[in-house]
Amino acid sequence: MSEAAATPTPQTEPVSAPLTPAREVWLHFRQNKGAMIGMYFIIALVIVAILADLLAPHSPIVQYREALLVPPVFQDGGSWRFILGTDDIGRDILSRLIHGARLSIIIGFIVVFLSLGFGVVLGLSAAFARGTVEILIMRLMDIMLALPSLLLAIVIVAILGPGLFNAMIAVSIVSLPHFTRLARASAMSELTREYVSSARIAGAGTLRLMFRTVLPNCMAPLIVQATLGFSNAILDAAALGFLGLGAQPPTPEWGTMLAGSLQYVQRAWWVVTFPGLAILLTVLAFNLMGDGLRDALDPKLKR
Amino acid sequence: MTVVMEAKGVRRYYEVKKGMLAKAATVRAVDGVSFTLEAGRTLAIVGESGCGKSSLARVLAMLEPPSDGELLIDGLPTLAPEADRRVALRRAVQMVFQNPYGSLNPRHTVGRILEEPLEINTDLSRDQRAEAARAILARVGLRPEAYGRYPHMFSGGQRQRIAIARALMLKPRVVIADEPVSALDISIQGQILNLLMDLQEELRLAYIFVSHDLGVVHHIADEVMVMYLGRPVEHGETGLLFDRPAHPYTRALLGSRPRIQTGANKIPRKTLSGELPSPLRPPPGCAFHQRCTFATELCKRDRPELRQVEGRAVACHHAETVLGGAD
Numbered sequence: 001m002s003e004a005a006a007t008p009t010p011q012t013e014p015v016s017a018p019l020t021p022a023r024e025v026w027l028h029f030r031q032n033k034g035a036m037i038g039m040y041f042i043i044a045l046v047i048v049a050i051l052a053d054l055l056a057p058h059s060p061i062v063q064y065r066e067a068l069l070v071p072p073v074f075q076d077g078g079s080w081r082f083i084l085g086t087d088d089i090g091r092d093i094l095s096r097l098i099h100g101a102r103l104s105i106i107i108g109f110i111v112v113f114l115s116l117g118f119g120v121v122l123g124l125s126a127a128f129a130r131g132t133v134e135i136l137i138m139r140l141m142d143i144m145l146a147l148p149s150l151l152l153a154i155v156i157v158a159i160l161g162p163g164l165f166n167a168m169i170a171v172s173i174v175s176l177p178h179f180t181r182l183a184r185a186s187a188m189s190e191l192t193r194e195y196v197s198s199a200r201i202a203g204a205g206t207l208r209l210m211f212r213t214v215l216p217n218c219m220a221p222l223i224v225q226a227t228l229g230f231s232n233a234i235l236d237a238a239a240l241g242f243l244g245l246g247a248q249p250p251t252p253e254w255g256t257m258l259a260g261s262l263q264y265v266q267r268a269w270w271v272v273t274f275p276g277l278a279i280l281l282t283v284l285a286f287n288l289m290g291d292g293l294r295d296a297l298d299p300k301l302k303r
Numbered sequence: 304m305t306v307v308m309e310a311k312g313v314r315r316y317y318e319v320k321k322g323m324l325a326k327a328a329t330v331r332a333v334d335g336v337s338f339t340l341e342a343g344r345t346l347a348i349v350g351e352s353g354c355g356k357s358s359l360a361r362v363l364a365m366l367e368p369p370s371d372g373e374l375l376i377d378g379l380p381t382l383a384p385e386a387d388r389r390v391a392l393r394r395a396v397q398m399v400f401q402n403p404y405g406s407l408n409p410r411h412t413v414g415r416i417l418e419e420p421l422e423i424n425t426d427l428s429r430d431q432r433a434e435a436a437r438a439i440l441a442r443v444g445l446r447p448e449a450y451g452r453y454p455h456m457f458s459g460g461q462r463q464r465i466a467i468a469r470a471l472m473l474k475p476r477v478v479i480a481d482e483p484v485s486a487l488d489i490s491i492q493g494q495i496l497n498l499l500m501d502l503q504e505e506l507r508l509a510y511i512f513v514s515h516d517l518g519v520v521h522h523i524a525d526e527v528m529v530m531y532l533g534r535p536v537e538h539g540e541t542g543l544l545f546d547r548p549a550h551p552y553t554r555a556l557l558g559s560r561p562r563i564q565t566g567a568n569k570i571p572r573k574t575l576s577g578e579l580p581s582p583l584r585p586p587p588g589c590a591f592h593q594r595c596t597f598a599t600e601l602c603k604r605d606r607p608e609l610r611q612v613e614g615r616a617v618a619c620h621h622a623e624t625v626l627g628g629a630d
Contacts, residue, residue: 021410021453194406198469201364201398202420203390216410 028296035292041285049102056095057083060252064090069268085270087261093270096252097278103253104234104282107168111233112226114172119179120222124210126180127187138184141177149174150239157245164237164253167246171236175229182225186218220297227290231283238279254279307476307509308340308363308396312372315355315362319583330582332358334533335372338526342476343503345510347524347541349517349556353579355533356513360481363511364398365389376477394424397470401482403462407454413440413465414450420472435472443468443498460491467498471506479511484519496523517560521545529553532582532590539615549612549622551595589620597621 029035048055058064064086071078072085072093084094122141126134144152156170190196191214199213238255240246247253249260254275261271315333332355340346348356361367363374365381374381376392397420400406407416417436421427427435433450440449443464454462463483470478480499484492500523502508514520520527521541528538529552537550548554555575577594580586586593592602601620609616613626 194400194402195408197361197366198398198400198406198466199408199419200366201393201396202469202473203393203423204419205423208423213408217408 025293025296029292032292032295034288035295038285038288038292041281042289045101045282045285046105048098049105052098052102056092056098057081058092058095060096060099061091061250064092066090069264069271071268072270075270084274085268087257087271088264088268091250093257093274096257097254097274099252100254100257100275100278101282103164103247103251104237104279107164107171107237108230108233108286110168111172111175111237112229114169115175115179115229116222116226118172119176120183120215122176123180123183123185124187124215126184127191128206128210134184137180141180144174145177150236153236153240154243154245157240162245162248164241164247164251167237167240168233170240171233174236175232178225178229179222182221183218186221187214190214190217221294224290224294224297227286227293231286231290234279234286235283305342306339307342307377308511309375309378310336310338310363310372311375312337313359313362313369313374314371315358315367316370317358328583331533331585332582333362333369336528336530336535337372338528338538340477340509340511342509343507344525345503345512345523347512347514347520347527348530349514349520349527350530351515351556351579353582354530355582356515356530357481358533359530360398360479360511360513363477364396364479365393366398390424394473395475396477396479397473397475399463399466399470399478399480399483402486403459403466404486406466407462407469409454412451412453413457416454416465417469417472420469424473436468439468439471442471442502458491459487460495463487463491463495464498467495467502471502474506475508477509477511479513481513482515483512485514485516492519499523517545517556529556532580532585534590534618535609535616536591536619537615537617538609539617543613543615547613547626549615549617549626550619551597551621551625552591554625555594589618597624 064082067082067086068090069088070082070086070090073080073083075085078085082092082094084092084097086092087096122137126137153167153170153174156173157166160166160169187210196209196213199209204213234254237246238253238258241253241255242259244256244259247256249256257275258272258279261268261275264271313333313336314331317330317332318327319330320327334355336359338346348359350356358367362369365374368382376395379388379392381389381392407413411419414433414436417439418432421432421435425432437447437450440447445461445464445468449457449461449465454465457465463486467483483499484495487495496519499510503510510523512520512524524541526539527541527544528535529544529550530536531552537544537548537553544553545557548557559575575594580590580593586603587606588604589595589598589602589607592598595602597619599621605620607618607620609618610622612622619625
């Protein structure tokens with residue numbers, strides 16, 4: 001042997017354990033204050049959603065006939081019994097919001113799961129197959145993008161019939177093109193890299209190339225889109241609920257709550273404000289976290 | 304000697320669309336390459352950028368099928384209709400890429416990168432695979448800790464060692480190295496070349512060594528094939544070609560090599576003028592005639608075929624004149 005064996009590795013070792021990619025992302029993410037606030041809010045929301053049955057002081061659908069439109073505790077006439085007041089048929093708003101958090105998290109999760117899953121499969125198929133398959137998939141996505149998303153969702157719900165689950169399907173379909181385009185674009189740029197060729201030489205089949213070689217390298221933009229998609233899903237589902245096409249009463253869904261109490265805006269501000277605020281804060285938290293993730297995951301924005 | 308790889312008139316064409324209405328043009332990236340490669344030997348393919356050496360490497364690595372011609376491995380055609388035989392042949396040829404920063408999957412640990420070929424092609428258990436990966440890491444001169452680390456934690460030279468280790472996992476007979484050292488520092492280049500040569504001796508590997516660095520080629524290759532615009536223009540033993548080039552292009556390549564002149568066997572320094580012609584519109588006759596000092600009317604008209612001249616194959620009408628040393 002020659003000097004090849006003599007100098008196998010450099011003498012200098014990195015400080016302690018080397019950084020795994022995930023740890024590196026976390027270090028960057030942690031520096032972003034807004035993103036951290038968003039993340040804490042989301043964690044709190046998830047805990048509230050999980051423990052809804054324990055945390056809520058009342059059942060979300062019980063009507064207290066003796067306490068219609070009771071104002072929140074900090075206003076004249078309010079009481080600790082109904083901390084955020086009651087609505088027009090005497091249901092406790094705080095309890096409804098807490099249970100609504102559970103619904104919103106489930107909606108966001110299912111919608112993102114469906115649209116990310118199908119979007120990745122369609123996008124990777126388009127990037128790998130090229131030719132006619134790609135044209136078919138991508139033009140279909142273009143057509144879907146050309147229609148206003150809420151309008152398209154309304155059409156789909158109109159076809160499927162109103163209801164929370166159908167609303168989720170509609171919102172998933174509407175957000176599908178974003179995931180598909182993103183997955184295709186990043187897969188196509190990864191496909192030109194040499195590690196893909198070397199996996200081919202190792203004998204990897206198409207499915208293995210798609211999901212084990214290429215997909216992990218496309219995850220960064222998809223994770224960001226998924227976080228932002230979460231807030232879009234909550235917002236769209238609330239909009240559908242507001243229009244009466246999503247969750248049906250008495251389900252304590254935030255958008256439905258807004259819609260049901262519109263006529264009391266003048267008389268009882270709390271009935272409209274608190275569900276609206278819940279939607280606003282949740283969406284804002286997800287957007288903040290999504291932005292932070294994008295900065296942390298995109299190597300071009302580092303340093 | 305056993306012939307492990309044989310190319311018979313391998314061609315690789317690409318269709319290039321020039322617009323919606325224009326007819327697709329054909330790029331003849333590789334236009335008729337033939338050679339035989341024996342176990343334990345190294346064939347270097349040299350030429351300037353765009354001459355088709357990387358396209359040829361991709362065809363030889365079975366990443367792309369040849370548009371025409373035949374590629375035989377161990378005497379068996381690679382375009383065999385039986386899928387299982389193609390898979391078996393694929394294992395025999397592995398590749399080391401030019402850029403060690405792009406050829407290792409950034410999301411996989413070194414262990415996983417090394418084990419992937421075994422996972423796909425063999426039914427070894429997880430422990431056996433890990434053992435094989437660790438053994439090969441030691442063989443290419445990396446520490447055992449490398450096993451669990453990610454590629455970005457290594458320097459270029461170390462990454463190239465990992466890439467070489469991966470190419471060896473399936474115990475191939477032919478390794479195609481596409482400019483394996485051109486992205487590395489000079490000092491690291493030497494280490495990697497020596498590693499490649501040691502491994503060749505030990506495992507009786509045959510190398511296809513694609514390069515534009517003639518110093519490296521002189522060091523490692525047994526045979527050299529010089530390519531110009533997709534065609535081989537000269538092919539012979541390394542010593543012979545380096546000492547007495549018979550093709551004006553080989554001569555110009557050697558003349559452009561930076562080196563210390565020692566007086567004896569001095570090749571007059573002659574640089575080429577002009578650019579490589581577009582492979583979309585190759586010039587008629589000899590593709591090199593526009594840049595050649597020996598060119599005559601004959602060269603503009605007739606394309607020279609490869610012929611045997613003093614122990615090597617050369618595609619030039621005036622090979623004897625070139626060898627005669629007249630300038």
